[in-house]
Amino acid sequence: MYPQDKIWEKMIKEHSIAGHPVRYFQEVGSTNDIARKSAFTGAEKGTVIIADYQKKGRGRLGRSWISPPGSGLYFSLILSPALAPADLPKITLAAGVALCRAAKSYLSNPVLKWPNDFLLKGKKAAGILTETFFLQESGYLVILGMGINVNTPRHDFPPDIAGKITNIQETCGKPLARGELLEIILNQMDNLLAQAEQFGFSDILKEWRSYDAGRGKYLTWLTTEGGVIRGVSQGIDDNGLLWIRDEQGKLHEVVSGDIRYPI
Ligand code: BTN
Numbered sequence: 393m394y395p396q397d398k399i400w401e402k403m404i405k406e407h408s409i410a411g412h413p414v415r416y417f418q419e420v421g422s423t424n425d426i427a428r429k430s431a432f433t434g435a436e437k438g439t440v441i442i443a444d445y446q447k448k449g450r451g452r453l454g455r456s457w458i459s460p461p462g463s464g465l466y467f468s469l470i471l472s473p474a475l476a477p478a479d480l481p482k483i484t485l486a487a488g489v490a491l492c493r494a495a496k497s498y499l500s501n502p503v504l505k506w507p508n509d510f511l512l513k514g515k516k517a518a519g520i521l522t523e524t525f526f527l528q529e530s531g532y533l534v535i536l537g538m539g540i541n542v543n544t545p546r547h548d549f550p551p552d553i554a555g556k557i558t559n560i561q562e563t564c565g566k567p568l569a570r571g572e573l574l575e576i577i578l579n580q581m582d583n584l585l586a587q588a589e590q591f592g593f594s595d596i597l598k599e600w601r602s603y604d605a606g607r608g609k610y611l612t613w614l615t616t617e618g619g620v621i622r623g624v625s626q627g628i629d630d631n632g633l634l635w636i637r638d639e640q641g642k643l644h645e646v647v648s649g650d651i652r653y654p655i
Pocket of ligand 1 (some may be wrong): 422
């Protein structure tokens with residue numbers, strides 16, 4: 393634990409941070425799985441599941457999220473937002489905005505790669521995994537998971553990914569208090585969700601565009617059906633979907649799949 397992490401210690405002791413109930417674990421499989429089970433067994437909406445270490449952290453597209461102990465931030469927030477089903481995928485984008493706003497307390501130029509990557513100096517420092525469930529009695533349940541390499545040393549990652557990732561500490565030059573960062577993110581996420589519920593996502597998507605690392609870049613889209621499409625990113629539309637213009641000038645709407653480009 394980092395010495396300046398007073399908020400982290402307080403959160404563990406008081407089971408609360410930024411007005412959210414907290415369930416803290418030293419070690420779990422995946423906080424998203426604990427959050428889902430907790431929600432199904434009556435955990436209050438707004439509860440945040442936090443772990444110091446995840447043995448089976450999950451990423452998008454079935455990938456794993458390496459979650460070494462003592463230095464990263466791994467949490468899942470249980471949400472039941474008053475939003476139309478079509479708006480639920482935009483929560484991932486709102487979470488990216490919350491993360492960028494929080495990061496700006498420590499550094500400049502955080503950027504996002506559609507749909508869920510947070511990058512610093514061209515390398516991935518955090519990822520977002522949002523999972524949605526429909527409950528007959530109470531409507532939609534959203535589990536918003538975030539994994540952040542806060543102070544995580546590069547040698548804690550397997551060699552094949554160590555070159556592609558970074559942590560926030562490397563960019564801002566000093567270790568960060570995980571509790572303080574988490575508190576800022578949760579406050580920003582609360583603001584953004586309240587804004588979305590009241591006014592919609594229009595301004596949030598506008599802000600997301602200001603962090604978009606890919607717009608105007610030549611990229612490769614690996615579709616979920618195994619196709620490969622190359623073209624220039626046109627950025628995101630008002631539904632939060634990415635558009636690509638291919639070499640023949642044809643426009644493609646990207647709903648899912650993997651986007652790759654040099655940053
Ligand atoms: C990605 O980049 O593909 C998303 C990574 C999301 C990782 C976080 S860590 C907390 C939560 N629990 C998980 O198992 N995954 C998310």
